[in-house]
Amino acid sequence: MTFIKSVQLTFIASSLSKQCKNIIKFNKNPSKNLFQLAIDGPAASGKSSTARIAAQRLKFEYIDSGAMYRAVTLAALRQNLSPLSLDDASKISQLAATSHIFIHTIFNPPPIAHTSSSKPSLPQTLVYLNGDDVTHDIRSPEITKNISGIASNPDVRRVLVEKQRAFANGIYDYEGDKLNTIRKSSKGVVMDGRDVGTVVLPNADLKIFVTAPARIRAIRRFKELQQSSTNKSLIDFNKVLEDLEKRDKNDYERKISPLKKADDAILLDTRDMSVMEQADKIIELVLERAKEKNIDL
Ligand SMILES: Nc1ncnc2c1ncn2[C@@H]1O[C@H](COP(=O)(O)OP(=O)(O)O)[C@@H](O)[C@H]1O
Numbered sequence: 690m691t692f693i694k695s696v697q698l699t700f701i702a703s704s705l706s707k708q709c710k711n712i713i714k715f716n717k718n719p720s721k722n723l724f725q726l727a728i729d730g731p732a733a734s735g736k737s738s739t740a741r742i743a744a745q746r747l748k749f750e751y752i753d754s755g756a757m758y759r760a761v762t763l764a765a766l767r768q769n770l771s772p773l774s775l776d777d778a779s780k781i782s783q784l785a786a787t788s789h790i791f792i793h794t795i796f797n798p799p800p801i802a803h804t805s806s807s808k809p810s811l812p813q814t815l816v817y818l819n820g821d822d823v824t825h826d827i828r829s830p831e832i833t834k835n836i837s838g839i840a841s842n843p844d845v846r847r848v849l850v851e852k853q854r855a856f857a858n859g860i861y862d863y864e865g866d867k868l869n870t871i872r873k874s875s876k877g878v879v880m881d882g883r884d885v886g887t888v889v890l891p892n893a894d895l896k897i898f899v900t901a902p903a904r905i906r907a908i909r910r911f912k913e914l915q916q917s918s919t920n921k922s923l924i925d926f927n928k929v930l931e932d933l934e935k936r937d938k939n940d941y942e943r944k945i946s947p948l949k950k951a952d953d954a955i956l957l958d959t960r961d962m963s964v965m966e967q968a969d970k971i972i973e974l975v976l977e978r979a980k981e982k983n984i985d986l
């Protein structure tokens with residue numbers, strides 16, 4: 690359980706991006722018990738969409754740990770460093786330590802034009818690398834292809850795990866300032882990734898391991914890529930499946946912090962569930978656990 694002392698910081702988000710022109714007030718409340726929810730699982734199992742919906746409904750902060758590995762991969766590629774080269778490994782971990790990665794979720798984005806107004810837009814997570822909005826760049830096939838090399842670098846992991854724990858405790862460094870990303874109204878944090886329940890937050894109040902067969906996950910990723918692509922014919926399902934299985938293998942078999950269900954995690958197979966059903970189930974589990982632990986959500 691996290692007890693954090695009282696500091697109030699005001700941060701002018703317009704320095705980050707034109708998209709965030711409002712002034713955000715951050716607050717740390719000394720006697721507040723923040724519920725920690727850890728969601729792990731393989732690619733496209735539904736972690737981030739359900740985590741964002743659960744965070745929105747439960748008034749939790751959302752931390753996408755995978756986005757941090759993606760941002761470091763982008764930073765390395767931009768400097769022509771090779772994720773698999775032993776010669777570049779220490780330069781890359783240095784880069785992870787000195788890069789400012791800021792993750793900001795907009796919980797109530799305006800409805801997208803041309804969609805039915807009755808269909809609410811899902812929360813959107815924006816990712817900044819040293820002040821640049823890299824939300825889309827970090828999802829490119831080039832980053833996805835190179836990420837396993839970065840994720841198996843032990844020094845990168847050490848640096849990012851430290852940042853993730855600080856983030857989950859409400860303290861996050863951005864351009865030299867200590868920033869508290871926990872909103873005054875926040876009742877908890879949800880973090881998704883591969884090692885959140887096993888390594889990053891081993892004492893999380895609730896751990897969920899989300900899974901689904903590779904083919905089903907590849908269909909989801911294929912549809913997602915098609916939606917965001919300007920040239921749909923370039924997206925080949927077999928290639929998506931092959932890449933996903935290759936990344937799963939790297940994540941499961943990596944020596945350091947492999948993808949693994951924590952012993953005390955609840956397994957959630959999402960093959961026959963919709964995104965909303967997954968989110969409902971997770972929220973139900975959080976509320977049950979909070980009741981058992983006498984945590985007021
Ligand atoms: N249960 C589900 N049924 C159908 N599509 C899903 C389901 N869960 C997630 N998706 C879709 O699959 C894609 C990947 O989901 P995402 O939440 O990003 O997975 P992860 O964070 O595990 O990689 C997204 O386009 C999402 O809308």
Ligand SMILES: Nc1ccn([C@@H]2O[C@H](COP(=O)(O)OP(=O)(O)O)[C@@H](O)[C@H]2O)c(=O)n1
Binds near residue numbers: 837883940
């Ligand atoms: N906690 C984490 C999160 C991600 N990662 C790595 O980062 C990659 C991308 O994570 P992601 O969550 O963005 O990937 P998707 O599940 O969205 O495809 C994973 O395949 C892992 O190699 C990790 O090693 N540890």
